[in-house]
Amino acid sequence: MILAGIDMGIEATKAVVLRDGAIIGRAKASTGGTDRPIQARQTYDAALAAAGIAAIEVEAVSATGIGKYDVPFAGRRVTEVIAAAHGAGHLCPGATAVMSVGAGETLIAALGADRLIDEYALSQKCIAGVGLFLRTMADRLGIPLDLFGDGEAACVPTAVSDGCMVFAELDALSMLNRGAEPQTVAAACIRAAAVRAANTGFDLTVPNDTRTVLIGGTAKNRAFVRALEAAMGIAFIIPAGAEYAGAVGAAISGAKGLRK
Amino acid sequence: MKGQRWETRPLDCWQLAKELRRSYDNSLADSSIVLGNGTTNFYVDWQVAFPAIVVAEDNPIGAMMAQQNEAFARKARLASEVRGWGREICGYHNNCWGAQFLGRTADGKPFPERQFTVPFPCVCDSHIKRGQQCRDYKPIARWTNDFTMYIGERDEKREEAMLDHRNFNTLKQLNEIESVFGQRLDDGKLFELARNCRLLKQYMTNVSYFMTFTPSPLSVKDLYSFFQLGGLAKIGPEKAVHFWKTLRDEVEWRVQNQIAAVGSERFRWIEAHPPSWHFLKYYRYMEKYGAVCLGSQYTHFSQSQLERKPDGSIGERSYPVYDPDMELTTREDAVRFMTGPDARAPHHFKIDEYLRPYALNEFADVFHADGAMFGLWRSGVGCAVTRKEQAMRLRQAGYSVMCYEGSQPGDRVDLDEKRLIDQLDTWMESLGLEKLEDV
Amino acid sequence: MDHKYGRWPEDVWSSHSAGWRQAGKITAGIDVGTTSTQAAVLCGGALYGYANLHTGADFGAAAGRALDLALGDSGMTRADLAAVCGTGFGKRNIACADSTMDEVHCHARGARFLFGAGVRTVADLGGQTVKAIRLYDWNRVRDFMINDKCATGEGRSLEVLCDLLHISITEIGPKSLEAERDPEPVSTTCWAYANAETLGLFGRPEFKAEPLTEAEIYASHLFAYAWRILGVIGRLSPLDAGEIQIDGGLAFTGGLAKNPGITRRIERELGVTALTSRWDPMLAGAIGAALLAAEQEAGE
Known part of the structure; x- marks a missing residue:
C-alpha cells in the first residue's frame, strides 16, 4: 500500500x-x-x-x-494530535506518549491502550512559537540552528524570560546590548524555550513515562532536546527524521x- | 440528518421570548425615569417597586454590544483604554462604559447617562471596578452591595451576622434612594416581587433539572436567550414568571416525548462561563459532531443548583430556604425573604477557592456530561482563576476537557476563531468522533 | 527560512557637495535600535549623508559601519566631526560617540527637521517599541507615551511574518489597501497572537462563507497594528467626547512609518492626514542626535 x-x-x-x-x-x-x-x-x-x-x-x-x-x-x-500519535506509534512501536515541539505549536499526547489517544494537551497562546523563536534568534545571532546553544557557554537561568517568547527576544537583545557573547545568549534562549514548551505537559494527568517520543523540527537541536529533557524529567526517544x-x-x- | 437519533422541533415559546426582549430594549431610552447602573438581577430586583427607577445592568449591555456590533464595541473599548482603563478590565465594562465615553450607543442615539450606581464586587476581579467608570465620569450617587462570602463549613453565627449586614445594607440603600430621588418604594409590590422571585427560581430549577435528561430538550444556546429574561424585572415580574412557567411546561413535555435540542446527540459537554458572544456559531458547528452543550453553572446558578442525592437521584441543592408561604408584612421581611437564609447562596461554586476546583465535578455528574470546554479569559481574570485546576479535577474523574483562550465574552480581541474550530476538531477527533455531515 | 521577504532594503547616501567645508560645525548622530541602525551627518543644519542598516547581532559594529557609510565618499572623515551623539537601544555600545541622548528628545528634534514647524505629534513606530511624542511649538518635548510591554516587538514581528508568508515587507502594506473593506482586526494584545491568528486565516475556514482574500488577510493584520498604535497616541492626545484629537501636524517615524497599510489606517481613524518628508522617516533619531550635538557644541 x-x-x-x-x-x-x-x-x-x-x-x-x-x-x-x-x-x-x-x-x-x-x-x-x-x-x-x-x-x-x-x-x-x-x-x-x-x-x-x-x-x-x-x-x-x-x-x-x-x-x-x-x-x-x-x-x-x-x-x-492524531497525526503525531500515528507518527510516533509507527516510527517507535511501543511508545506510550508523544510530544511535538514545532515552529508554532507544542503538543503532547498520552497514547491509549485500546484507543489512539488517552489524553492530550495543546500549547495555548503564550506557549506559541517556541520553534520559530529559536529559528529567528539563531538567524539574528548568526549561529546555525543545529548548533544553536551548543557548547559549554554559561547560562544565567533568569537572564531570558521563560514566560513569553516576545519578552524573551527583548531580553536576548538586552543581553547583546550588555556585551554577552552570542552563544551565551543562545544558551539562555534555549533554556527559556525549553521551560516554555515544558509547560504544555502540565495539563496531562498521566505521569511521565520513559517511552515518550519527541518529534518536530526542534528535535534537531541537541541543546534544546537536553534542556527540554531537564525541564520535563523525561529521556525522550527521538526517531530519525523526527521532523x-x-x-x-x-x-x-x-x-x-x-x-x- | 445523518446520525439522527431523536426527533427535534423548535420551541413554541420563542415568540413569547422575543416579545419580552423587545419590551426591555425600549425601556432604557425613557427620559422620565431615573436610570441607574447595577449588577445582576437579584441585587437590583427592587427597582420594580419604585414608580420610575430602572437599574440597567452593565454586563448584559456589554454582552449585547459584542453580539450585535463588534466594530462599535471595539471603538468603545479604545475610548475606554485611552482614558487609562486597562485592556484587561472586563470586556463588558469596557464596552458599556466606552459607549458612555463616546457619548452614544451603537445606533447613534445619545448614551443614556446613569444617575446612580449600585455595583457589587465580584470574583471576576475587574468587577471591583464595577460602577467606577460611570461614577468617575460624573458625580453621581453610589451605593454598594457586599458579597457575603466565607470559606469552610457553615457557621451559623457568621451566617446570621452576614445576612444582617447584607439585608440592613439593602434596606438602608432603599431608604436613601427614596430620599435622594424623591420616590416612594411600594412595599406591596416588593412582597409580590419576593413571591415571584421564589416562583421564578423554582421554574428555572425545573428547567435545569430537565436538561439533565438524555436527550437534552434544550441546549445552552437556547438558554442564553432566556436566562436574562428572569432578571429583566422592569418588564414586570409576572410576565417573567409566566414565561418561565410556559417554558418549563414545554420542556417537561419535550422530555416526556424525547424531543431533543440536537437530534444527533451523542456527546454532552458543559462549560464554566458564557462564551464569546460574537461567536456563538461554534455551538452549531459542534452539532456536526452530534455534540450538545448543557451550559455552565453560570447559566444555571441563577436558577439554583442541582445536586446528586444520597439515593442517587438528582434534585435541588439542599441549602436552607425559607418557607415559600412565609408571611411578609414589613419591608425587612421581603428583603430577608429574597436574600434567603443562606448567606453564600448561590455563589459557592464561584467564590470558594477550596470548593471551586471540585464544584464542576458535581455539575458534570449531575448533567451526565461526557466532557467540558473552558475558556481561559485574559480580561476578567477572576473568571479564569482555578479554571485549570477544575480541568485537572475533571480529567482525573475521567472527563475529557478542552481549554481555549480568549479575552472575555464581551471582548473579541484574543479569540482566534479559526484556532478554536481547529481545537474543537482536535478534541472530537481525539475521542474518535468524526463529523456526521459531509464537510 | 528565507529572509528575502522580511528584509527591508538598506539605504545609504552621502552628498558630493563640498559645502561642508564652509558649513561650520559638523556633527553626526547614530541611532542604534534593536532592529535598525541609522547614522546622519549634518553640517550647519543641513543633511549631508546618512545610512540606514539592519542592526544585526553586534550593536557596536553596526554603529561604526553606519557612521562610515554615512560619511561615504563625501570627502569627510570621522576627524572632521566636531561631535558624535549616540541614541537608541544600543547607545551604550557606540564607541565613537562623544555623548548619548535619549531617543525621545532625539526623535522630537529630528521630527522637526523632517516635517517642519507644524508637527506636534510624532508617532515613532519602531522594531520593538511604539512611542508617541507631543511637542510644543518650540523645540521642547511636551509629553511622551510608550506602548505597554505586551505590544513590544511589532515592527520586528512583521519581518518574521513576511518571511513566513512569502510577501515582501515593502508590499504587504500597499497590498492590504487593496481590500475593499477591512475585516475585523486580528488580536491586538500581542504580536505572537496576531501572527498566529493571521497564519490561520489562509485556507478554508469551516465557518466563513468565503475565505478572506489575500488583501483582506493583510488588512486584518495591519489593522491590528494600527489599532494598537491608536491606543498609544490616544493616551497622549486630547480627547473630545471619546474622539482622539490631534492638534497640529501628525507625523510617523520609524520603520513602520513606511507601511501605508498601517499609517493610512491610523489616519483614517483619526481623520487626519500625516505630514510627509523628503527624507526617510527612519532617520529621525539620528538626525535629531546630530542636531542636538550641534546645539550642545554651540552652547545652546
Whole structure:
C-alpha cells in the first residue's frame, strides 16, 4: 500500500511517501501564504520524485498542520494530535506518549491502550512559537540552528524570560546590548524555550513515562532536546527524521479511509 | 440528518421570548425615569417597586454590544483604554462604559447617562471596578452591595451576622434612594416581587433539572436567550414568571416525548462561563459532531443548583430556604425573604477557592456530561482563576476537557476563531468522533 | 527560512557637495535600535549623508559601519566631526560617540527637521517599541507615551511574518489597501497572537462563507497594528467626547512609518492626514542626535 502525508506547518511543509509502512521518499519546503497550494504540490512532487513513483500510484494522500485546508489534492485531513500519535506509534512501536515541539505549536499526547489517544494537551497562546523563536534568534545571532546553544557557554537561568517568547527576544537583545557573547545568549534562549514548551505537559494527568517520543523540527537541536529533557524529567526517544513524523502520521491515518 | 437519533422541533415559546426582549430594549431610552447602573438581577430586583427607577445592568449591555456590533464595541473599548482603563478590565465594562465615553450607543442615539450606581464586587476581579467608570465620569450617587462570602463549613453565627449586614445594607440603600430621588418604594409590590422571585427560581430549577435528561430538550444556546429574561424585572415580574412557567411546561413535555435540542446527540459537554458572544456559531458547528452543550453553572446558578442525592437521584441543592408561604408584612421581611437564609447562596461554586476546583465535578455528574470546554479569559481574570485546576479535577474523574483562550465574552480581541474550530476538531477527533455531515 | 521577504532594503547616501567645508560645525548622530541602525551627518543644519542598516547581532559594529557609510565618499572623515551623539537601544555600545541622548528628545528634534514647524505629534513606530511624542511649538518635548510591554516587538514581528508568508515587507502594506473593506482586526494584545491568528486565516475556514482574500488577510493584520498604535497616541492626545484629537501636524517615524497599510489606517481613524518628508522617516533619531550635538557644541 502506498500512502502519502503532507504536514503543512507555519514555517515548513513536509511531505512523505510510504510503501507498506516504510518511508520511500520525503521532501521539505517553506510553507508560505497565498502560495500554499502551490508549495504543497511542489513539495509533494519532490517527495514523489525522491520515492521514484508517480502520483497515480498513491492510494491516499492526507494532510495535517495549520495548512491542511490548503492542500487541495489531499483526500483526507487529520488534526495534528492524531497525526503525531500515528507518527510516533509507527516510527517507535511501543511508545506510550508523544510530544511535538514545532515552529508554532507544542503538543503532547498520552497514547491509549485500546484507543489512539488517552489524553492530550495543546500549547495555548503564550506557549506559541517556541520553534520559530529559536529559528529567528539563531538567524539574528548568526549561529546555525543545529548548533544553536551548543557548547559549554554559561547560562544565567533568569537572564531570558521563560514566560513569553516576545519578552524573551527583548531580553536576548538586552543581553547583546550588555556585551554577552552570542552563544551565551543562545544558551539562555534555549533554556527559556525549553521551560516554555515544558509547560504544555502540565495539563496531562498521566505521569511521565520513559517511552515518550519527541518529534518536530526542534528535535534537531541537541541543546534544546537536553534542556527540554531537564525541564520535563523525561529521556525522550527521538526517531530519525523526527521532523517528518507528523507527515508520516497523516499518511498512516489515510489508510483508515481505505479500509472497507 | 445523518446520525439522527431523536426527533427535534423548535420551541413554541420563542415568540413569547422575543416579545419580552423587545419590551426591555425600549425601556432604557425613557427620559422620565431615573436610570441607574447595577449588577445582576437579584441585587437590583427592587427597582420594580419604585414608580420610575430602572437599574440597567452593565454586563448584559456589554454582552449585547459584542453580539450585535463588534466594530462599535471595539471603538468603545479604545475610548475606554485611552482614558487609562486597562485592556484587561472586563470586556463588558469596557464596552458599556466606552459607549458612555463616546457619548452614544451603537445606533447613534445619545448614551443614556446613569444617575446612580449600585455595583457589587465580584470574583471576576475587574468587577471591583464595577460602577467606577460611570461614577468617575460624573458625580453621581453610589451605593454598594457586599458579597457575603466565607470559606469552610457553615457557621451559623457568621451566617446570621452576614445576612444582617447584607439585608440592613439593602434596606438602608432603599431608604436613601427614596430620599435622594424623591420616590416612594411600594412595599406591596416588593412582597409580590419576593413571591415571584421564589416562583421564578423554582421554574428555572425545573428547567435545569430537565436538561439533565438524555436527550437534552434544550441546549445552552437556547438558554442564553432566556436566562436574562428572569432578571429583566422592569418588564414586570409576572410576565417573567409566566414565561418561565410556559417554558418549563414545554420542556417537561419535550422530555416526556424525547424531543431533543440536537437530534444527533451523542456527546454532552458543559462549560464554566458564557462564551464569546460574537461567536456563538461554534455551538452549531459542534452539532456536526452530534455534540450538545448543557451550559455552565453560570447559566444555571441563577436558577439554583442541582445536586446528586444520597439515593442517587438528582434534585435541588439542599441549602436552607425559607418557607415559600412565609408571611411578609414589613419591608425587612421581603428583603430577608429574597436574600434567603443562606448567606453564600448561590455563589459557592464561584467564590470558594477550596470548593471551586471540585464544584464542576458535581455539575458534570449531575448533567451526565461526557466532557467540558473552558475558556481561559485574559480580561476578567477572576473568571479564569482555578479554571485549570477544575480541568485537572475533571480529567482525573475521567472527563475529557478542552481549554481555549480568549479575552472575555464581551471582548473579541484574543479569540482566534479559526484556532478554536481547529481545537474543537482536535478534541472530537481525539475521542474518535468524526463529523456526521459531509464537510 | 528565507529572509528575502522580511528584509527591508538598506539605504545609504552621502552628498558630493563640498559645502561642508564652509558649513561650520559638523556633527553626526547614530541611532542604534534593536532592529535598525541609522547614522546622519549634518553640517550647519543641513543633511549631508546618512545610512540606514539592519542592526544585526553586534550593536557596536553596526554603529561604526553606519557612521562610515554615512560619511561615504563625501570627502569627510570621522576627524572632521566636531561631535558624535549616540541614541537608541544600543547607545551604550557606540564607541565613537562623544555623548548619548535619549531617543525621545532625539526623535522630537529630528521630527522637526523632517516635517517642519507644524508637527506636534510624532508617532515613532519602531522594531520593538511604539512611542508617541507631543511637542510644543518650540523645540521642547511636551509629553511622551510608550506602548505597554505586551505590544513590544511589532515592527520586528512583521519581518518574521513576511518571511513566513512569502510577501515582501515593502508590499504587504500597499497590498492590504487593496481590500475593499477591512475585516475585523486580528488580536491586538500581542504580536505572537496576531501572527498566529493571521497564519490561520489562509485556507478554508469551516465557518466563513468565503475565505478572506489575500488583501483582506493583510488588512486584518495591519489593522491590528494600527489599532494598537491608536491606543498609544490616544493616551497622549486630547480627547473630545471619546474622539482622539490631534492638534497640529501628525507625523510617523520609524520603520513602520513606511507601511501605508498601517499609517493610512491610523489616519483614517483619526481623520487626519500625516505630514510627509523628503527624507526617510527612519532617520529621525539620528538626525535629531546630530542636531542636538550641534546645539550642545554651540552652547545652546
